[in-house]
Amino acid sequence: MKYGIFFGLFLLFNMGAAQAQNMPAASTPAGLMTTKFKVYGNCGMCEQRIEKAAKIKGVKTADWDVDTKILAITFNGKKVTPAKVHKAVAAVGHDTDMVKADDKTYAKLHACCQYDRAQ
Template sequence: MKKIFSLLIVMITVFGASKVFAQSAKTESFKVYGNCNMCKKRIEKAVAVDGITKADWNVNSKVMTVSYDPAKISNDAIQQKIAAAGHDTEKSKAADSIYTKLPGCCQYDRKGSAAAPAHDHHN
């Protein structure tokens, strides 16, 4: 009987700890600018860091969905990592020097950026 009680205590503790961890994870979505699957790979790779458990950028909607541990990384830091890879987000703009090094198909219309001309992908 004592063993069953001990086992029950351990199971409750493990279940409780996993529930606390699951509650600490946060999922958010935000806009990230890009054009193609090369962008998708670059954007998702930029956030393959400790604290982020899932990252998916949708090429068509331009929406990034991330699941992360806010104790390890913030939404702002995630968006800064994406900008450091050359892609503008809702909160962070990529440095022109990084953006202009992106392949031509990955350079999107930055609307108002004098350093980055719009590219016509129909040519």
């Protein structure tokens, strides 16, 4: 019986180890996450502004698509959360699907960047 239990413990630990090997080899480094959300904007100039604003501390890459208006960011989930990126983007004048930009900041945007605002 005693040996049986040790055998059981051994199996349990063994399983833990086998388990670890079955985990997917992450292609993004550990902790790096992706999120996508809508950012309102018009042109290439907007793209530059949005991507620059989005790259706050903890954000590794930021890519905004002019056609779909979707901003994709990869970020370290332990250092930053998407809400901060929403705020950072809105701070330079672009509405997101969660945070609306300040009217004055929006008004100061270049004429070609005067996108139709979020409802």
